[in-house]
Amino acid sequence: MNTRGFYDELADRYDLMYADWDASTTRQGRALDALLTTSLGPGPHTVLDDACGIGTQAVGLARLGHRVTGTDLSPRAAARAAREAAARDLALPVAAADMRALPFADASFDAVVCADNALPHLLTAEDVRAALAETRRVLRPGGLLLLSTRPYTALRRIRPTSEAPHVHNGPDGRTITFQLWHWHPDGERYDVELFQLLPSGGTWTTHTSGATYWALPEEETARYLREAGFGEPVLHLPAATGFHQPVLGARRPVPHTRSTL
Structure with a gap:
């Protein structure tokens, strides 16, 4: 089964993988919010969740006041994310989109979240590079990527x-x-x-x-981030963040301007 088909088929049952999905959205949202505010300052921030699934991270961040947009390769998963947000009186615009070709203008977001082991669905170096280039493009200068995968090292x-x-x-x-x-x-x-x-x-x-x-090890993923033009990645471990996976944080650098006299 291809990746889109996998998540389309799973969308109606995805929450059943959790003991308490709603509690997980709250816990994960708080953990990611702490990383966002530590790096970017007090929010709310404009956030793209580019592998939003049924909204596990997006709903949690929207609950905390961030202006979140969700995209996912699976139209059925993205549609469910919108329904879950609406059921909680939260605004969450969503779209079906591939992270290698995001439908947004340059510098649209303060932060991009790519969580829950989504990037490793890309099976070639070319695809990983394309996704990270698109992520950097839609981030404003100084913006933050939070990327979580399994601890593949x-x-x-x-x-x-x-x-x-x-x-x-x-x-x-x-x-x-x-x-x-x-x-x-x-x-x-x-x-x-x-x-x-x-x-x-x-x-x-x-x-x-x-x-x-x-299964890209953390240092190999960090190398792809550097190649894509991000600043030096920082690895945040679950024991420190409370998030269930290691999180790599990386900023889009702010261009240096040359002063004139």
């Missing part, structure tokens, strides 16, 4: 073959989500089989979907 060493199950307790019973990972011979890319077991009249209904990732 460690994961590439051990190459796990599965992820522990996640359990969601809903009104109809428990939903169980787990993943199997199939590493490619190159040791860098892997296919995910995502299984969701939904309660159904005393038995289970199983949904299976799949996607491919490129």
Whole structure:
């Protein structure tokens, strides 16, 4: 399944991967807000979430007063993000868009958030460079990118073959989500089989979907950021931020102006 198809198919059930999705939006929003305000000063800030999914980070940031726009490769996921925001009386304009070709003018945003392991869906150096170039383009000078991925430096060493199950307790019973990972011979890319077991009249209904990732280590991702023209990236670890993944922060440099006498 391609990336868009993976998230289109998952959009209606994505929240079931969390024990409490709404609480997660609040927690993640606060963690990202702390990084935004530490770097950019007090908000609200104009923020693009360029892999917004169903709104996990975008809703949390909008709750805190930021002016958030969401885009996602999956039209169904982006539409759900808009519905989730509206249900909470939050403004969240959304669009279906590829992060390699963003439909915004230059220097439109104070910050761009690219979270939840979205960038590793891009499987070639050319695609990663294109996405980071577009991100830099839509950031104002001095603007901030917050990019989170899995901790691939460690994961590439051990190459796990599965992820522990996640359990969601809903009104109809428990939903169980787990993943199997199939590493490619190159040791860098892997296919995910995502299984969701939904309660159904005393038995289970199983949904299976799949996607491919490129497990870029943190320092390699930082190198691509430097090549794209960002300032020196800073790695923020979960123990310090409370966010569930490592976050690379990088600024679009402010051009130096030459004074004249």
